[in-house]
């Protein structure tokens with residue numbers, strides 16, 4: 319392990335619960351301190367650049383491909399060199415990852431980790447992002463669960479049923495998705511500044527598992543969420559280089575797939591791959607955050623108002639189709655994975671007809687993906703693994719189709735194609751039902767998140783921090799543009815939204831201060847009716863799940879419980 323001499327002060331401002339005691343050792347904290355100290359200024363400056371770009375979009379600007387010569391103002395980008403050489407390829411694919419046809423994802427609680435690894439999927443992605451509410455216990459226990467899983471020692475006993483869970487002999491290959499660059503880990507400060515959530519999650523997993531993973535013949539594999547720019551990919555690449563060198567493991571040991579899930583990243587697919595090429599495992603279509611990002615970035619554009627969420631389907635939304643095609647083309651051209659995304663339907667219990675219809679929709683979605691050229695897909699629930707595998711087995715003969723399917727449909731995707739929304743028939747685009755459903759989704763998800771639950775079943779769909787954000791952003795946008803709902807002609811105003819929220823909170827809480835309904839109602843009302851659209855629901859709600867004081871990046875005032 320490489321020695322580091324720069325003095326770095328790491329403080330933990332949270333109870334040292336049993337999991338934290340095992341995970342936050344002096345050495346692991348020293349490593350987190352090293353990463354945060356080295357990269358925090360760059361993280362902050364990249365986050366500021368996001369704010370500047372957002373202001374330009376608010377004034378009507380649009381993203382452009384590099385080299386289009388159309389960038390103006392602060393959006394002038396440095397040349398990335400990604401297209402200078404037509405021959406570069408991403409690093410070769412590791413043996414245990416040739417076949418990624420079905421990947422299951424899920425939050426990091428102990429039972430889920432075991433069920434995900436045992437699900438029969440090729441890959442299990444343990445998720446600290448969209449499906450985890452980053453409470454202190456979720457994070458520290460999640461890290462402990464992953465360490466135990468990597469060591470093959472994870473077990474779980476259901477206290478109610480007595481059922482014992484343990485790993486099967488053959489398990490899925492493990493990926494980990496740390497939080498995005500925008501999220502802080504406020505329970506930890508490094509030289510007085512709150513730590514990055516990304517570096518906390520990445521660093522602890524890497525610290526505790528790199529050697530065990532290598533000894534088992536696998537590697538530390540990551541999914542990188544919510545990147546908005548290729549310089550953010552460069553930051554991850556530099557973090558990987560620093561981490562590998564700190565531990566004395568070969569460069570290229572870490573491998574990562576980037577979630578292509580922001581509209582700005584869609585204009586920089588090749589640039590992002592290029593930055594990470596020595597660590598890259600391709601791109602994935604994170605369709606839900608992608609829609610959220612589109613609505614958020616163009617919230618002020620009167621010609622880009624999205625219809626009800628139910629209309630934003632992969633087949634009927636031109637910008638989604640174009641982004642899929644372009645992603646497959648770019649990834650295959652550079653010799654790496656073009657992964658599909660998540661269908662939000664989950665199994666429906668007790669209603670076979672409705673369940674059959676949901677399964678048919680998922681099957682259609684997976685068929686579209688494999689025929690388009692994707693090398694694999696995501697499922698949200700173990701009961702969907704066989705279904706998705708069946709579709710890929712039938713239509714993808716080899717372990718992947720990187721070399722077989724060049725995805726040429728994506729070659730000529732234009733800037734305009736990546737921005738084109740679906741046109742919905744007059745009278746059905748934005749409806750009172752869509753508005754009510756949207757309010758109900760944002761509220762229910764926020765309530766669960768505040769209780770520490772990051773993914774919920776709702777109306778037979780999974781709702782997480784990406785799906786709920788679409789509803790939040792679009793309701794804000796409809797109100798901002800004073801859109802009337804088409805079925806009744808009534809304008810969407812703050813007053814109308816507030817009433818829907820109050821009614822829903824009353825129904826869901828029974829009028830009693832149960833769960834987190836009252837708090838969720840207050841926060842959601844504020845987010846949906848204020849002048850400014852908050853960047854993320856999760857950053858608004860974050861101070862409410864902490865065990866310590868925190869406002870934005872202000873340093874907690876309490877005495878730290880642990881110092882390094």
Ligand SMILES: CC(=O)SCCNC(=O)CCNC(=O)[C@H](O)C(C)(C)COP(=O)(O)OP(=O)(O)OC[C@H]1O[C@@H](n2cnc3c(N)ncnc32)[C@H](O)[C@@H]1OP(=O)(O)O
Nearest residue numbers: 423424430433434448449606660698699773774775780784
């Ligand atoms: C937009 C994106 O970012 S997508 C990626 C992030 N989102 C996700 O990963 C979604 C993950 N999925 C889930 O969290 C869950 O499936 C939910 C919340 C949607 C539904 O969960 P539940 O209501 O518990 O489902 P259900 O009761 O049908 O579960 C049946 C069993 O499958 C298990 N299970 C369900 N989903 C998963 C999963 N994703 N991974 C592992 N196990 C799972 C349950 O733990 C349960 O196990 P048990 O029978 O041993 O008790």
Ligand SMILES: O=CC(=O)O
Nearest residue numbers: 604605606607784
């Ligand atoms: O992370 C996945 C998404 O769709 O968002």
Ligand SMILES: [Mg+2]
Nearest residue numbers: 448604607784
């Ligand atoms: Mg996402």
